[in-house]
Amino acid sequence: MRIGVLMGGRSLERDISLRSGRRVCNALSELGYDVLELDVDESFVPTLKSEHPDLVYIALHGKFGEDGTVQELLEILDIPYTGPGVFASTMGFNKALSKEIFLHEGISTPPFFVLSEATFQEMGAVHALSAVAEKLGFPLVVKPAAQGSALGVNFATSLETLPLAVQSALHYDERVLLEKFVNGTEVAASILGNDQLEALPLVETVPRSEFFDFEARYTPGLTEYYCPARLDDGTTKAAIDIALRTHVALGCLNVSRVDIIIDGDGVPQVLELNISPGMTETSLLPMAAEAAGLDFKELVKKLVSLALEKSS
């Protein structure tokens, strides 16, 4: 069987995607598949049409890879692919839309507002920021509404620093998400499956520095992980339960990673859902799979068989 591995792409996370993709290619070759490496450029669709792989493994991260764009193309060309479909990708990548769905489905998520660049440029929305702060309280997490990683994510602790955080986020997307910061334990729940869902052990993320800060969280070596997460059974179950509900609410198939914060009262709140979790040496999905007894090759094999099952 011939599998095209879609990697690289044009997003800001190109490098991470290449790292994920190369590992996946090696695993697929070892599993005996015929592997075709694919990047996203002008030749992407012509190559798919001429080579017509039996399946495309999507190892892209960020814009175009995670937002439903390539998924739509693969649907049009009748090529099965790994990961969730167009709807789940579109919703998952856009944090503003996915959080609206969470609210609608009764999935707890930190309170938030979304403002577009136009509201600032054309409607004087800067004067609404004090009302945002009053309603949500400081500190606030300010993020681009659609951006795959921590890029453009800032922390505002006062009305003074808020406009700068908004500007920073607007460099990555035309909409900015202003979210109440919830202090607590951050865990990632990886879900596998189509009809029968399986939750892998939770991965707990702990910044090494004493104080919460984003540098610490996203600089390699400054963050530690525990798998399974150090939570009591009840909290673990509640977190897994909400992750499964989130996966279903967004109509995900195959795989997703749900990022959750356990607040001070032990209540899990969903931050976001990721439809193309990283597959690098240091990514959370392979870490969780390993804790469940699946090595990297077995994880890749499982994702391939889930994709084939989905298409049939």
Added chain:
Amino acid sequence: MSPRFTLDPFIEQYAHRTSSMLSSQIRDLLAVTARPDIISMAGGLPFTQAFDPEVILRTVRRVLEEDYAAALQYGPTDGYAPLKHSLVEVMREEGTVCFPEDIMITNGAQQGLEIITKIFINPGDHIIVEAPSYVGALNSFQSYQPRIHAVDMDEAGMIIDRLRVMLRELDAGGNHVKFIYTIPNFQNPAGITLSTERRAQLIEAARDYDCLIVEDNPYGLLRFEGTAGPTLRSMDRERVIYLGTLSKIFSAGMRIGWIAAPHPILNKLLLAKQSADLCTSSFTQRIAHIYFSEEDWRGQVRRLLEIYRNRCHAMLSAMDEHLSGLAEWTRPEGGFFLWASLPDYVNTSEMLASAIGMKVAYVPGSGFFPGEGGENCMRLNYSYADDEMAEEGIKRLAKVIKREVSLAKALGLDKRS
């Protein structure tokens, strides 16, 4: 207890000097700029396509035919002697008299910077640089943990009055400055040249406070306008450590640079290089020797100058057309770079993501300062983009800056500073 994972399990074991070796979001963003759809003015690459491959082939063939066994062998640490004679000729081209025994060949000028720092700098020692300065030098310095002081520049280079104030204050506090680092010609990143008058003043100041000067001169022969000032080395050979390179006039891939220094310093540098890499490539030194002794390298430099002059002019005229009123910039007389300053409420590091979104890239200014500074500035490279690309790139950049300025105003950020 759950098993613990860390992304870097060796984090506790690294030496203190690595604490300044951080990966950065900017570096990650710039990694994306290799994409062909992005017009990148972020690079600093010489235009090697301007070389005739036949000439290179001929020189390489000569090396293999005449001297292959030695070319494949280790060589002396201080360098291949015949090449030193060629380098003396290269220096003479800029009016600097130097002798082969004053020269040590290094693996690029970058190695020169590294070993000079290695032999002079203890943690906490004081050095002075221009602000902004070459980021590769700053990184080399920082790994030896000195205190780096930066002196502002104007259109005539390092402001010597400020340098003197700094030297005086440091001296009053009992702090001796080990060396002053300068790139006197078409400085990377600012594109500024130190005026002849200031060169004399710099030497004078260094004498008064008994400091060495590290003169880094990668671009000296790439002057396409105006007249050259004397090298600092030619003005005081006992106080100046001179760094030269073939990277800009021949090949960066050959990795050949050199140091011309007073002999006691050269002896110490030799020991430092020996422990670093034993010797520079015997193979590429022979290629370079044949190229510089037998090919028309001066003609080739003239051809390169023509290309760089045209490219610089193309970018400057695009900037005049699209960026007037939005930014100010330097007008280099040679080299590869110019430096643009935007309104002080614009942060060019933050803006880079927008720029990449609009498919254009530059290097944000703040990385060229050892401390704070340059947040509203950017370095633009003109040596690699042809006229059409320069025009399109500057057009895109103007769009990015306009949006940034209007967004900053909408957010009230323009009234802050």
